[in-house]
Amino acid sequence: MAGELLFFSADDVRAVLIYDDLIPAMETALARFSDREKGGVVQPVRSTTRVNKYNGVFLVMPAYSEKDNALATKVVSFYPENKAVPTHHALIVLLEPTTGVPKAVMDGEIITAMRTAAASAAVTKGDVSCLQHWSLSFQPRSLKKLSNPYLAPPYPDPSYIGNWCSGPLLTTIGLGVQGCSLILTTAGMAVQRLPFYPATAKLGVQGNCLILTTGWVFGAPSQILTAVGLGVQGFIQILIAMGLGVQDLLSTVGALCKPSPHILAIVGAGVQGHSHYHSLSSIYNFTEVRIASRTLESAEKLVTQVPNGRVCDSVEEAVKGADIIVMATSAMKPLLKADWVKAGTHINAVGACKADWQELDPDLVRSSVLVVDSREAAMVESGDVILSKAEIFAEAGELFQGWKKPQTDQTTIFKSLGIGVEDTVAAKLVYDKILQQRPK
CATH class of the missing domain: 3.30.1780.10 (ornithine cyclodeaminase, domain 1)
Incomplete structure (x- = not known):
């Protein structure tokens, strides 16, 4: 060899x-x-x-x-x-x-x-999460030292504007400094004026993120709110108008969760329950994390790692009112009932990985927007998909490509089998x- x-x-x-x-x-x-x-x-x-x-x-x-x-x-x-x-x-x-x-x-x-x-x-994170990657959030994990090489001193307090147009922005949309400068210039704000941004624009607050409420983007506050606040489509249209393709938005358009989720429910406290808590808490700050598991021991082990976490006595107790639900079980029969899930909840379902296994109520799957990692695999391996006869709305990659518009106003399910x-x-x-x- x-x-x-x-x-x-x-x-x-x-x-x-x-x-x-x-x-x-x-x-x-x-x-x-x-x-x-x-x-x-x-x-x-x-x-x-x-x-x-x-x-x-x-x-x-x-x-x-x-x-x-x-x-x-x-x-x-x-x-x-x-x-x-x-x-x-x-x-x-x-x-x-x-x-x-x-x-x-x-x-x-x-x-x-x-x-x-x-x-x-990746599939969960909503539009506000995208803005958090632009450092428009005051959450502690977004406050990084201002390090833009093209901004001249004096710098403002870095904890205030963070790195508004540095690492997270460039990483999120896949652009270099020129692309970043183009965005700022098109927004009517010269790059050299960025340090004085807090003094030159009025700010409004929605959820955890700052929403610009002045009219210097295409002249209309409503367009700003559509583009920056809650609408991915408006955001894409602005970038297209600036000469940037949807391909530059792979990290911002594949979103199934509504903005600012507060309550996370994890059903199944094994390896995937642990990893999903850590991945989701890396992009959201949850006020409450509820854990239900087959054994009390496994649930209590996970809750020791979770600030604001608590063990629930039943799946129903854990999921009612939750904004995001993680199903990470080895269930052969449905555990999550449709009646327990509030409208607009996003569900990541990574268990029940055989064609005759289910962890989701078939009525829940049929009534939700269903996204899978692979259509071909889901139709061969996922009992939740096969036995419910639900229509697949999209593959996750089709959302990231911008070919399908995320449906965050309805209950959404990402049925993940894992692919090579x-x-x-x-x-x-x-x-x-x-x-x-x-x-x-």
């Missing part, structure tokens, strides 16, 4: 993989997957071998992403009746795409847990970061 074959343990992966990197990586991966050949992703539906004697499943998940220059396969086992050991075990083999030579074998359990939760977070390109892109990200940190 040519070259050194590296091995990365779970600790190695955990040390470098963070949601700030992984969430946008999953957005891009899902968008490219849904773009099929143009997206440069080749990925069959996973191969499944059933181990019926022990109620186990063994899966093989290969994928190639041309634009990421990434080729890998994951082997994963799922034994839902495990008690003393995790229900999932996984390894990923990363290969050199140009030669097929294996480059690294790495633990796949951390990647599986985190990439699934990162994909859910997510593992491949995440493994390449881990490999690159570890090699970057090694001594030259």
